[in-house]
Amino acid sequence: LRSRQAPGSGAQSPAMSASPARSAAQEKVESSRRDAEVKTALAAVETGGASSALLVGKTQQGDRVWQDSGSEEMEGGRLKRWTRVRGQSANQAVEWEEAWWENSDAWGYRELGAEKSGRDSSGSVWTEKWVESLQQDQASGLSQVLRTASKWSKQGSGEQWFENWSEDFRSDAQVEKESYKWAMRPPSEVPPEGHASVWHEKWGESWDGKGGATKWTDKWAERFSFEDQGEMKWGEKWEQKFGYKGEDVGVKQGEAWSQHPDNEPYRRTWGEQHLGSGRVHKYGRSSSGEVWDVTESEQPEYERAPSYGWDQALFHSRELLNVALRRRDGRGCVRK
Numbered sequence: 001l002r003s004r005q006a007p008g009s010g011a012q013s014p015a016m017s018a019s020p021a022r023s024a025a026q027e028k029v030e031s032s033r034r035d036a037e038v039k040t041a042l043a044a045v046e047t048g049g050a051s052s053a054l055l056v057g058k059t060q061q062g063d064r065v066w067q068d069s070g071s072e073e074m075e076g077g078r079l080k081r082w083t084r085v086r087g088q089s090a091n092q093a094v095e096w097e098e099a100w101w102e103n104s105d106a107w108g109y110r111e112l113g114a115e116k117s118g119r120d121s122s123g124s125v126w127t128e129k130w131v132e133s134l135q136q137d138q139a140s141g142l143s144q145v146l147r148t149a150s151k152w153s154k155q156g157s158g159e160q161w162f163e164n165w166s167e168d169f170r171s172d173a174q175v176e177k178e179s180y181k182w183a184m185r186p187p188s189e190v191p192p193e194g195h196a197s198v199w200h201e202k203w204g205e206s207w208d209g210k211g212g213a214t215k216w217t218d219k220w221a222e223r224f225s226f227e228d229q230g231e232m233k234w235g236e237k238w239e240q241k242f243g244y245k246g247e248d249v250g251v252k253q254g255e256a257w258s259q260h261p262d263n264e265p266y267r268r269t270w271g272e273q274h275l276g277s278g279r280v281h282k283y284g285r286s287s288s289g290e291v292w293d294v295t296e297s298e299q300p301e302y303e304r305a306p307s308y309g310w311d312q313a314l315f316h317s318r319e320l321l322n323v324a325l326r327r328r329d330g331r332g333c334v335r336k
Helices: 025-042 310-315
Strands: 054-058 064-072 078-088 094-104 110-120 124-135 143-156 160-170 175-184 198-207 213-223 233-243 249-259 266-275 279-286 289-298
Touching: 143 310, 160 310
Parallel strands: none
Antiparallel strands: 054 064, 064 078, 078 094, 094 110, 110 124, 124 143, 143 160, 160 175, 175 198, 198 213, 213 233, 233 249, 249 266, 266 279, 279 289
């Protein structure tokens, strides 16, 4: 996920950084390790006399693995086909579970999803989930590809990390994307100077398919109170909207703020009104006494259309498009 910076705002704010419980590289390695573990376990499974719907096995290393699968009726006439795998390490220190599924109806709804979770004897827990679907929006009648994902982990020390995001692609070129993530150090850990105990970041972007584009971000952080220093908070946010009232016409605005036990609260706001024909009105003020209000010549820069839209979403959803639809007589599914 990308970190958004204010475009041309000139606003300055303190660092907003904290080490997440798991880095993206660590998550990728961990996910690959678990995927390999599942495949190895299932390949090495020795059937333990269970029914055909449930496999109970043991790897050469002594890890135990269970797998079962089935189908269930869902709301709206949808049929969900799922598989679930659970495992436990030989020393019983780690337990994990993974599930994946297909879901569809007889009228074009298709869905793919997966979910993973686990815990270990040190007190660490983790979970992640993603879902992708192709459906028709009932209000507008437009076809849309929806994607959502979320991850959360917590170390035994209390360190945490969370992230979720969503994407909505529509057949009339509308696109909406949003994300939220936060991380927290162990509550008793004193952060390095200028770093946070907990931080948050939200961002979003959307296009209306007619030339209008919006982008925004909101970041804030907190350093807990310790013996060496009192509680500190700081943050910044910005938003820009262009193209809704004409090409190159729009507005940018933002704010930076901070609270420090030894200083007065700080706040700085700024804005830009792009009037078209290369004219822009810039204004702002801060609690430290800054004030400005000028009109200049400047051409705005903004994405008039997303670089990744409806066509790209469909192209990269081959597996989703291959999900079998339910037969209209209710007898199983058929690929169309």
